[in-house]
Amino acid sequence: MTRSKAMSFNVAAAVILGACAVAGPTGAPGGVMYAGLMSSGYTFTEYQSIMAALEHNGLVEKSGECYTLTDKGIVMNARIDRAISEHQQQRAAA
Numbered sequence: 001m002t003r004s005k006a007m008s009f010n011v012a013a014a015v016i017l018g019a020c021a022v023a024g025p026t027g028a029p030g031g032v033m034y035a036g037l038m039s040s041g042y043t044f045t046e047y048q049s050i051m052a053a054l055e056h057n058g059l060v061e062k063s064g065e066c067y068t069l070t071d072k073g074i075v076m077n078a079r080i081d082r083a084i085s086e087h088q089q090q091r092a093a094a
Contacts, residue, residue, distance in 0.1 A: 012037055013050055017077040020060055020069045027066025 015036075019028040034047045042050075051067070054060045059073035069077060 009050055014080050017073055020067050021077045027068040030065050
């Protein structure tokens, strides 16, 4: 995997965590998240790999066809949100 593709996977994982956070306890439908990634050029296999990594690392749980954040996923999503916010503030100040 190229460095560019690995970075792209990290961004996709962050977007998925954000979608799960917005969905709350009902969970984010996997098909809807895949459709969003598919429109950005991801294959189904790549989507499955990202979801498997998020599950394996304890960031999301799957129930039926929906994904919810675990406690660890909530913390990671908050860190990502903070990092994005700080980056935006730095760019605005420049």
